[in-house]
Amino acid sequence: MWEDIDSEDSFEPLTDALIGHEWAAGLLQSSIDSQKLSHAYVFSGPAGIGKSYLAHHFVMALCCETPPPRVEGQLGFRFCRTCRACRMIREDKFPDVTVVGLDWQARMEGSTGSSGANANLKIDTIRAIQLEISRAPSEAPWRVFIVEDAATMQPAAANAFLKTLEEPPARAIIILISDSDRALLPTIISRCQVFELRSVPTAAVEAALLERGAEPQPARTLAALSVGRPGFALRAFYDKTHQDVNDRDEAVMHLEDLLKSDRAARLAFSEELNSRWMSQGERRASVLTMLNLWLGWWRDLLLVYNGQARYATNQDKLDTLQTQVDRLQLSQIKEMLQWLTRAQSELDSNVSPRLALGDLFINHLPRL
Ligand SMILES: [Zn+2]
Numbered sequence: 001m002w003e004d005i006d007s008e009d010s011f012e013p014l015t016d017a018l019i020g021h022e023w024a025a026g027l028l029q030s031s032i033d034s035q036k037l038s039h040a041y042v043f044s045g046p047a048g049i050g051k052s053y054l055a056h057h058f059v060m061a062l063c064c065e066t067p068p069p070r071v072e073g074q075l076g077f078r079f080c081r082t083c084r085a086c087r088m089i090r091e092d093k094f095p096d097v098t099v100v101g102l103d104w105q106a107r108m109e110g111s112t113g114s115s116g117a118n119a120n121l122k123i124d125t126i127r128a129i130q131l132e133i134s135r136a137p138s139e140a141p142w143r144v145f146i147v148e149d150a151a152t153m154q155p156a157a158a159n160a161f162l163k164t165l166e167e168p169p170a171r172a173i174i175i176l177i178s179d180s181d182r183a184l185l186p187t188i189i190s191r192c193q194v195f196e197l198r199s200v201p202t203a204a205v206e207a208a209l210l211e212r213g214a215e216p217q218p219a220r221t222l223a224a225l226s227v228g229r230p231g232f233a234l235r236a237f238y239d240k241t242h243q244d245v246n247d248r249d250e251a252v253m254h255l256e257d258l259l260k261s262d263r264a265a266r267l268a269f270s271e272e273l274n275s276r277w278m279s280q281g282e283r284r285a286s287v288l289t290m291l292n293l294w295l296g297w298w299r300d301l302l303l304v305y306n307g308q309a310r311y312a313t314n315q316d317k318l319d320t321l322q323t324q325v326d327r328l329q330l331s332q333i334k335e336m337l338q339w340l341t342r343a344q345s346e347l348d349s350n351v352s353p354r355l356a357l358g359d360l361f362i363n364h365l366p367r368l
Pocket residue numbers: 063064065066067079080081082083084085086087
């Protein structure tokens with residue numbers, strides 16, 4: 001799924017650096033200082049903007065045993081990084097802080113032997129959270145749950161979750177992480193304090209890359225391409241092949257060609273993908289990567305169609321997205337998302353791309 005592409009936590013510990021969002025850090029720290037905390041927060045914004053980073057820094061500031069003293073005029077979180085709580089949160093081992101999400105759900109289901117698609121946080125997962133959250137904290141003043149992928153809750157799960165938000169346990173704090181706050185139920189939003197994270201200034205992203213040893217020219221390019229999403233820039237920087245950017249460009253180029261091409265060219269491309277698939281190894285993996293990127297692209301088309309372009313992942317390609325949206329109908333975008341998801345699960349179960357994608361290209365991909 002496209003979540004894999006957007007993952008924010010694979011290149012640097014979430015507690016290492018917060019890039020930008022000083023206003024949010026300042027507000028949250030002052031709510032800790034004045035003991036005016038909410039029971040529930042929503043941190044929303046595009047993938048790679050820093051929502052999970054903000055959540056982890058907030059939690060360290062909440063739980064730190066020896067926070068440095070307040071300095072007049074200095075914004076941002078205060079935590080020591082060295083006390084037991086700080087160290088254990090950094091290692092994701094602190095008993096009073098639990099991070100749940102689709103990965104967590106998949107692990108839980110794996111251990112109980114059940115299966116099924118993991119595109120949504122399910123009601124069983126919400127119940128498991130509710131059971132856990134009713135326990136009093138064992139070390140820190142707070143029992144904290146960071147709920148990644150919160151927008152994937154379907155109505156039944158969201159309504160179950162609402163009960164916890166309506167009557168939260170006294171020492172509980174819940175942080176919902178969401179790519180789009182509009183995807184959450186209004187009844188949930190209304191019970192949370194919402195922090196909508198905006199693009200980080202390009203100069204701040206560039207400075208963060210330079211601090212990490214990037215050369216000036218690539219730092220400038222990646223910062224521009226990240227369009228204010230430090231997570232994207234860092235990920236691309238740590239991946240020395242710049243594979244992310246190259247793969248994305250290639251996938252978009254092929255898609256643009258396909259949208260314009262006739263039946264014969266589409267058949268030829270599904271043959272090309274089939275031969276990549278048959279050759280195994282990296283060439284085979286490139287087919288799955290492309291399908292993932294297309295899914296992300298069509299999800300962006302849906303966001304742009306709905307006037308939510310600021311949540312799109314391909315921020316540097318908004319012009320191309322808009323041009324395509326102008327020529328597409330909503331039903332076509334939704335159908336393509338369904339067909340691509342279906343093709344992906346067929347490839348997962350080892351159906352050849354010729355079969356999985358041939359039909360998609362010939363019968364379902366619109367001609368622009
Ligand atoms: Zn500490």
